[in-house]
Amino acid sequence: MADARTAKTSNARIWLAGGWLLVALLATIFAPLLAPQDPLAQDLLYERLPPFWMQGAEPGFWLGTDSLGRDLLSRIIYGGRVAFLVAFAAAAAACIVGSALGLAAGYFGGWTDRVVSRIVDIWMAFPPVLFAILLVAVLGTGLSSVIIAIAVIDWTRFCRVVRAEAMGQARMDYVESARIAGFGRFDIMLKEVLPNVLPAIVALLSLEMGIAVIVEAILSFVNLSISTDDPTWGGIIAEGRLSIHQAWWVLVFPLVTLFLTVLSFSQFGEGLKARFDPVLR
Amino acid sequence: MILQRFLTRLLTMAVTLFGVAVVVFVVIRIAPGDPIAMMLPPGASQADIDRLRALYGLDKSIVEQFFIWLAGVLHGDFGTSISLRQDVLGLVMNRLPATLELSIVALLIAVAVGGVLAVIGARERGTAVEAGIDVANGAALSIPDFLWGLAFILVFGVLWPVFEISGRVSPRLELPFVTQFYLFESIFRLRFDLTKDLLSHMFMPALALALPLAAIIAQLLKQSLKELLSLDYVVLARVKGFSETQVILREALKNAALPTLTLVGVQFTFLIGGTVIVERLFSYEGLGNMAIDAVINRDLPLIQGIVLVFALLFVLINLAVDMLYAVLNPRLRHG
Amino acid sequence: MIPALEISGLSATLANGARVLRSVSLTVEPGEVRALVGESGAGKSMIGKAVLGVLPPSVRIAEGRIGLEGTDLGDLSAKARRALIGAKTALIPQDPLTALNPSRRIGPQTTDRLTKILGWDGTRADARIRQLLDEVQIRDPERVLRSYPHELSGGMRQRVLIAAAFAAEPRLIVADEPTTALDVTVQKQILRLIAALQREHGTAILFVTHDLGVVAKISQKVTVLYAGKVVEEADTPALFADPKHPYTRALMAATPKYTDPFASLKPVDEAVLAGLATEIAAADRDWRAPHG
Numbered sequence A: 001m002a003d004a005r006t007a008k009t010s011n012a013r014i015w016l017a018g019g020w021l022l023v024a025l026l027a028t029i030f031a032p033l034l035a036p037q038d039p040l041a042q043d044l045l046y047e048r049l050p051p052f053w054m055q056g057a058e059p060g061f062w063l064g065t066d067s068l069g070r071d072l073l074s075r076i077i078y079g080g081r082v083a084f085l086v087a088f089a090a091a092a093a094a095c096i097v098g099s100a101l102g103l104a105a106g107y108f109g110g111w112t113d114r115v116v117s118r119i120v121d122i123w124m125a126f127p128p129v130l131f132a133i134l135l136v137a138v139l140g141t142g143l144s145s146v147i148i149a150i151a152v153i154d155w156t157r158f159c160r161v162v163r164a165e166a167m168g169q170a171r172m173d174y175v176e177s178a179r180i181a182g183f184g185r186f187d188i189m190l191k192e193v194l195p196n197v198l199p200a201i202v203a204l205l206s207l208e209m210g211i212a213v214i215v216e217a218i219l220s221f222v223n224l225s226i227s228t229d230d231p232t233w234g235g236i237i238a239e240g241r242l243s244i245h246q247a248w249w250v251l252v253f254p255l256v257t258l259f260l261t262v263l264s265f266s267q268f269g270e271g272l273k274a275r276f277d278p279v280l281r
Numbered sequence B: 001m002i003l004q005r006f007l008t009r010l011l012t013m014a015v016t017l018f019g020v021a022v023v024v025f026v027v028i029r030i031a032p033g034d035p036i037a038m039m040l041p042p043g044a045s046q047a048d049i050d051r052l053r054a055l056y057g058l059d060k061s062i063v064e065q066f067f068i069w070l071a072g073v074l075h076g077d078f079g080t081s082i083s084l085r086q087d088v089l090g091l092v093m094n095r096l097p098a099t100l101e102l103s104i105v106a107l108l109i110a111v112a113v114g115g116v117l118a119v120i121g122a123r124e125r126g127t128a129v130e131a132g133i134d135v136a137n138g139a140a141l142s143i144p145d146f147l148w149g150l151a152f153i154l155v156f157g158v159l160w161p162v163f164e165i166s167g168r169v170s171p172r173l174e175l176p177f178v179t180q181f182y183l184f185e186s187i188f189r190l191r192f193d194l195t196k197d198l199l200s201h202m203f204m205p206a207l208a209l210a211l212p213l214a215a216i217i218a219q220l221l222k223q224s225l226k227e228l229l230s231l232d233y234v235v236l237a238r239v240k241g242f243s244e245t246q247v248i249l250r251e252a253l254k255n256a257a258l259p260t261l262t263l264v265g266v267q268f269t270f271l272i273g274g275t276v277i278v279e280r281l282f283s284y285e286g287l288g289n290m291a292i293d294a295v296i297n298r299d300l301p302l303i304q305g306i307v308l309v310f311a312l313l314f315v316l317i318n319l320a321v322d323m324l325y326a327v328l329n330p331r332l333r334h335g
Numbered sequence C: 001m002i003p004a005l006e007i008s009g010l011s012a013t014l015a016n017g018a019r020v021l022r023s024v025s026l027t028v029e030p031g032e033v034r035a036l037v038g039e040s041g042a043g044k045s046m047i048g049k050a051v052l053g054v055l056p057p058s059v060r061i062a063e064g065r066i067g068l069e070g071t072d073l074g075d076l077s078a079k080a081r082r083a084l085i086g087a088k089t090a091l092i093p094q095d096p097l098t099a100l101n102p103s104r105r106i107g108p109q110t111t112d113r114l115t116k117i118l119g120w121d122g123t124r125a126d127a128r129i130r131q132l133l134d135e136v137q138i139r140d141p142e143r144v145l146r147s148y149p150h151e152l153s154g155g156m157r158q159r160v161l162i163a164a165a166f167a168a169e170p171r172l173i174v175a176d177e178p179t180t181a182l183d184v185t186v187q188k189q190i191l192r193l194i195a196a197l198q199r200e201h202g203t204a205i206l207f208v209t210h211d212l213g214v215v216a217k218i219s220q221k222v223t224v225l226y227a228g229k230v231v232e233e234a235d236t237p238a239l240f241a242d243p244k245h246p247y248t249r250a251l252m253a254a255t256p257k258y259t260d261p262f263a264s265l266k267p268v269d270e271a272v273l274a275g276l277a278t279e280i281a282a283a284d285r286d287w288r289a290p291h292g
Helices: A002-029 A072-108 A110-124 A128-139 A143-170 A173-180 A185-221 A233-242 A249-276 B002-029 B035-039 B046-055 B062-074 B088-123 B128-142 B145-159 B182-188 B192-228 B232-240 B244-281 B287-296 B300-328 C044-052 C078-088 C106-117 C122-135 C141-146 C154-167 C184-201 C212-218 C236-241 C246-254 C270-291
Strands: C005-014 C019-028 C033-037 C059-068 C089-092 C172-176 C204-209 C221-226 C229-235
Touching: A002 A072, A002 A249, A072 A110, A072 A143, A072 A185, A072 A233, A072 A249, A110 A143, A110 B002, A128 A143, A128 A185, A128 B002, A128 B244, A128 B287, A128 B300, A143 A185, A173 A185, A185 A233, A185 A249, A185 B145, A185 B244, A233 A249, A233 B145, A249 B128, A249 B145, B002 B062, B002 B300, B062 B300, B088 B128, B088 B182, B088 B192, B088 B244, B088 B287, B088 B300, B128 B192, B145 B192, B145 B244, B182 B192, B192 B244, B232 B244, B232 C078, B232 C089, B232 C106, B244 B287, B244 B300, B287 B300, C005 C044, C019 C033, C019 C044, C019 C059, C019 C204, C019 C221, C019 C229, C033 C044, C033 C212, C044 C059, C044 C089, C044 C172, C044 C204, C059 C078, C078 C089, C078 C106, C089 C154, C106 C122, C106 C141, C106 C154, C122 C141, C122 C154, C122 C184, C154 C184, C184 C212, C204 C212, C212 C236, C221 C236, C221 C246, C229 C236, C229 C246, C246 C270
Parallel strands: C033 C204, C033 C221, C089 C172, C172 C204
Antiparallel strands: C005 C019, C005 C059, C221 C229
C-alpha cells in the first residue's frame, strides 16, 4: 500500500516537473516567435513599467520593463536559452568526466582509486562557487568558459556516486562470470557495470542540470557569465536586486522562473531515481 | 587508537592542502590578463612594469614562484595584496571572523530547526504531520542558498521590511570592539543593542545558508530516530512510564545524532562555501565578498590566501567531526 | 483480593484483519507467578506487550479489558495509562544485549524511573539500586553503575535489568522469556535469582516462556496458549501431573526431559494441531459473525 503511494507521488513528480521543464525548454527554443518584444531594445519612455494587471501597464509588456525600458518577459525567455544550453552542456561534460574517472576508480581499485580519491578530496576542499568564479575570471567570460567552469567544479559529484556503485557492482557474481567467460576488463566495465549504474547517473544528471542553472545565474549575477548585453536570468536578477524598491517585478519574475526550473530539475531526478532504482523499488 | 586515527588524518590533511595550493597556483598562472599592467597608469614604461613584476616575484618560473610562495606561507607570510597593497594574512584575518560568525549562526539555526522537525516528525510518525515535514524538507533541499537569499530579500526586505538587507552592521553605530568577532564580543560586553543590530543584519543570510542544511538534518535524524524507536531499550523506557517525547529525547536522540553528525560535518563545509555568494548578495563584509572582489581585480596573492584559508577551514572541520565522532562513540572510545 | 492483573476477553488483530489474540482471559493474583506458555507465534509476548501498552503499531486491540490492580487501562487517557503502567509494572526483557541503551551508563539507566517518574531524590534512588544490585549478587556495584552496557557480559546485564525491574517495588512484573537469549549455564542462575527476588519482594509475575522446564521451576499457575487462544489453565503441579488438553500433552511430549538432555526436541503431534486448527477456525467464524 505504501509502495503504491510512493509510486504515485514519484509519477506526479515526474509529470509536474517534466511538464514545466518541457514548457520552459520549448519557450526558449521558439523564443523569436514567442517573445513579444526585442529583449535588447531599450526605450527610456517605457522604463520601469509594471506588469499587466497594475495601473500604468502598457499592452505588449506583460511582465513590465526594467530600468532601461527593456521588456521583462522577452528577457526572461531569451535568458532561458543561456540557462538551458549551460544546463545540458555542463551537466553532460561533468557527467562524462566524473563517470569515467569514477568507473575507473571503482572498477580497477588500487592505485587508480587512490589517485582519483585524492583528487576528489582536494576538490572537496575548494569552496565551489569561488572556484567557479575564479575559473571564469581566468578563462575569460563567455558561454564556453561558464560550461567548462561548471564541469570542472562539479565532476566530483558523478565521480563519487559512480565510484561507489562500480565498486559494489565489480564484486558481484555476474562481473566475475563475465571475466571468466574471457571478456576484457574494459568490455566488462562498459557492458556489465555501466548499465547498472545508469539509473544513478541519470538521476544525478537531472540534479546537476539544476545546479548548472544556479551556478550560471550566480556567475551572471556577479557579472562573470556571458557578455553583459545578452539577457541571462542571473543578470536580470542582479538588476532587480538593485531596483528592488522601485520595481520589485524585475526581481520577482526571473526569481520565480529560476525557482521552478531548479526545483523541477531536482524533483525530476528524484522521481526518476525512485522509479528506476531497483533497490528502492 | 584515537591518536593513530588523528595522525593519519593530519597527514591526509597536509596532502590535501598542498594539492589545493598547487591547483590554485596553476589555475591563476594560466590567466591571460596581466595584473601588473592593470595596476600601472597607461603609458608606464616597460622598465616600470619589469620592476613591479620583480617586486611581486612574477618574473620567475611558475615552479620557483610556487616554492617561494609556499616557503612564505609556512612562515606565515602570504604575500601582499596587489589591489589593496596590504598584507594578505592581515586582510584575511580581518574578514574571517565575520564569515565564521555568519557560518556558526547559520549552523545553529540549521541544527535547531532540523532537530526540532526531526523530533516532531519521529513522534508523529505515519501521520499527516510527518508527511508535511517531508514535503517541506524536499523543497528546502532542492532550492540552494542563493535563491533562498533572494527570496528573503523580497519578503523580509521589501514586502515586510523587518530585517536589514545590506551590510554587517549599521554604519551609524559606534563600535567599541577590539576583535573582529563583533557578534560574540557584543554578547560578551553585554551590549545587547549592538547584538540586536548585528543579528538583524545577519539573520537573513544565515537563514538562507541554514535552510538546506536544516532539511538534511531533519530528514536524516528523523530516519535514524524512527529506526531506533522500535528497539528494546526504547520499549523498556516506555514501560518505565516516559512519554513518547521524553523517550525520543532521552533514549533515542543521542544515538541517532551520532550518524547524523558525520554528515553534518561535510554539509557544514558546503554551507561555508555558500557564504561566498550569500555574502555578496547581502553586501556582508566577510571573506567571501572580499574573495569575489579579489577575483574581479585579479589580485593573485589575495585569491591564493583566501582559497587556502577556506580549504584549511574545510579540512579542519572534517578533522574535528571525525574526532568528535570517535570521542562521542563509547564503543570506539573504549576500544 | 484485587488481582494484580486481570485480562478478560482480550482480542487483537493485525492491520490486515488477521487475529493474533482470541478472547484471552487470565488473572495474576498478588504475589503469584503465572507462566504463560506456548510455541513461538502463539501470541504470548503480545499479551505481555498489551499489558505494558507497548504493542507494535500494526497490532490493534479489538475488544477485551486489561485491569491493573482493579483499574481498567481502557478507561484512562493515554497519559494517565502511561503513568499508571510506569508506577505499577516493570518489564524484564528477553534480550539483555539490546535492552540497554549503548550510549548511557548503567547508573542513570537503572535509576531514571525512580528519579524522573516516581520523583525520588538521587541519593535515595542510588541507595535503592545498590541494594538491589546486591540482591542480584553483583559484588562491585560501583564499577557496574559507571559502566556502559557493552562493558558487561550478557548475564551481568540481565542481572542489572532484573535489579532495575524490582527497584521500584512494582505490583506486577512481565518477564518476557528472560532466559532465552542467555547461555544454558547462566540461564539457571538467572532463573534462581528471579525466583528468589520474587519471594523476597512478593511481586506478581507474568512469566512468558516457551519452555515447560522453566514453567515447572518458577510458576504456581500456568496458562497454555495456542494460536492466540487459551487452551488450558491450571495450577502448575496439577498441569504436569494431569494435562487435560491434547495440545498440552503434545507439548509435554515434545519437550526433552532434563534427565535426558541429548534427546532432540520433537515436533508437536500433527493430528493434535489439525484438530486445534478446526476448533479455532470455528471460533473465528463465531467471532466474526456479530461484527459482520
